[in-house]
Structures are given as structure tokens and as C-alpha cells.
Amino acid sequence: MQVRIFNDHQTLSDAVASEIIFLLKSKPGAVICFASGETPRLTCRLLVEKIKQEKTNLSRCTFIGLDEWVSIPPENEGSCHFFFQHELIEPLGIPLKQFHLFNAMSANLQEECKKMDKLIAEKEGIDIIVVGIGMNGHIGFNEPGVSFENYSHIIDLDETTRTVGQKYFKTPQVLQKGITLGLKHLLEAKKAILMANGSRKAGVIKRTVEENVSNNFPASIMQAHVNGYVMIDKDAASLLDQKK
Ligand code: PGA
Numbered sequence: 001m002q003v004r005i006f007n008d009h010q011t012l013s014d015a016v017a018s019e020i021i022f023l024l025k026s027k028p029g030a031v032i033c034f035a036s037g038e039t040p041r042l043t044c045r046l047l048v049e050k051i052k053q054e055k056t057n058l059s060r061c062t063f064i065g066l067d068e069w070v071s072i073p074p075e076n077e078g079s080c081h082f083f084f085q086h087e088l089i090e091p092l093g094i095p096l097k098q099f100h101l102f103n104a105m106s107a108n109l110q111e112e113c114k115k116m117d118k119l120i121a122e123k124e125g126i127d128i129i130v131v132g133i134g135m136n137g138h139i140g141f142n143e144p145g146v147s148f149e150n151y152s153h154i155i156d157l158d159e160t161t162r163t164v165g166q167k168y169f170k171t172p173q174v175l176q177k178g179i180t181l182g183l184k185h186l187l188e189a190k191k192a193i194l195m196a197n198g199s200r201k202a203g204v205i206k207r208t209v210e211e212n213v214s215n216n217f218p219a220s221i222m223q224a225h226v227n228g229y230v231m232i233d234k235d236a237a238s239l240l241d242q243k244k
Contacts, residue, residue: 036083078168113152141178150182
């Protein structure tokens with residue numbers, strides 16, 4: 001794992017967007033997994049700009065959404081579906097057959113997990129996975145205590161996630177379960193980038209980088225990734241012992 005520190009959210013987001021452009025150019029059939037949330041929003045916007053400017057070929061790539069709130073419909077502005085629809089699918093005009101999101105309204109969520117795992121296996125894995133970090137150290141909805149061996153699964157949300165998650169919604173929501181790719185997917189991805197910005201994330205970034213790897217703090221798994229990058233701005237790096 002390497003830590004890369006940027007001056008601000010803009011330069012951080014620009015660097016992550018450039019990584020994805022580089023991948024798409026070198027491997028047009030790449031499989032890209034993206035998180036939703038406040039952290040990657042700017043990356044998505046810069047990625048859309050760059051793809052349009054450079055006329056990057058998107059005809060063969062595959063996008064995957066990292067997770068979704070169970071029972072929150074896609075038209076709800078706080079859903080991950082809504083984020084991807086407005087930040088990537090519509091602006092880029094990506095055909096839906098190339099963009100794979102969990103259907104968290106499905107009566108058979110296990111089947112959704114199986115479908116996602118099968119897709120990733122058939123595509124021979126994820127080329128790049130871009131994730132954020134929650135205030136409890138979660139990645140996607142891999143909450144504290146989760147097994148590092150999990151592929152896609154349904155999980156009871158941690159109290160922190162239920163509370164912090166309200167920020168995405170206009171009205172208070174009952175957030176009980178999530179459906180998410182597993183940390184095994186992250187470990188097996190050819191490249192993993194964990195992004196964070198702002199001093200609010202400084203404490204969880206310190207734990208990610210400096211604590212022993214443990215499923216009590218899921219983001220610490222980044223240390224075990226052979227091609228893992230913790231890409232953060234100065235504020236998120238402010239508590240690190242070594243500010244490389
Ligand atoms: P955020 O979410 O990017 O909105 O801070 C991060 C997360 O909970 O994974």
C-alpha cells in the first residue's frame with residue numbers, strides 16, 4: 001500500500017480521474033468499480049469532463065456500483081443508484097448493460113449478490129476499485145467485524161452508518177441493511193484506491209494506515225493490498241505520523 005497526499009480535494013480528484021482515463025486508454029474493456037458518496041463526486045465530474053474532452057472510448061468498459069441501501073428506491077436522491085445515474089450514466093450516456101448496480105429493491109437480494117459475483121468472475125475481476133471510507137472505517141457497507149473473505153453480501157448497518165448516512169437524504173430514513181461488494185473483491189482487484197478528504201477523515205485515515213490490519217476496522221485491509229493506494233488531501237493526512 002502507498003499513501004499519496006494532495007494539496008486539496010480538487011487535485012486529489014483530478015489524479016483519481018486521470019488514473020481511470022489512463023486505464024481506459026490502456027485497456028478499453030476495463031472493469032471499474034466506483035463508490036458513491038461525497039468524496040468521489042468531484043472525481044466523477046472531472047472524469048466526465050476528461051472523457052468528453054479526450055473522446056475516450058467507453059464502448060467496451062464495464063462499470064460497477066460498490067453498494068446500495070437495502071429498500072431505498074433508485075429515484076430517492078440519497079440512493080447510490082441516483083448518484084450514479086446523475087453523475088456518470090446520464091452525463092456519459094453509458095448503456096445500462098455496461099453499468100451494473102445492485103437492485104436493493106429486489107425480493108431476492110441473495111440472487112443480486114450471486115449475479116454481481118458471477119459478473120465480476122466472468123469479467124476476470126475488477127481492474128480498478130475506487131472507494132471512500134466511513135467514519136467507522138467501513139468500505140462500501142463492509143462494517144466493522146465483517147469477514148475479509150466475503151464477496152457480495154447483505155449486512156446489518158452499523159449505528160454510525162445509519163446515523164451518518166442520513167446526510168444523503170432530504171428526509172430522515174430508516175437505514176437498516178446494505179448490499180455491498182465484499183472486501184475479497186477489493187483485495188482481488190488489480191488496483192485499489194481509497195480516497196478521503198477533509199480533517200473530518202483524519203482520524204479514520206490514521207487508523208487505516210497505522211493500525212494493525214483487523215476486521216474491526218475494515219479499511220485497514222488496504223495495507224494488505226499489493227497494489228493499493230490511499231489517496232488523500234492534506235487535511236485528511238494531518239494526523240499521520242509520517243506525512244510523505
Ligand atoms: P462520503 O462517504 O464519501 O460521503 O464521506 C464515505 C463512506 O461512507 O464510505
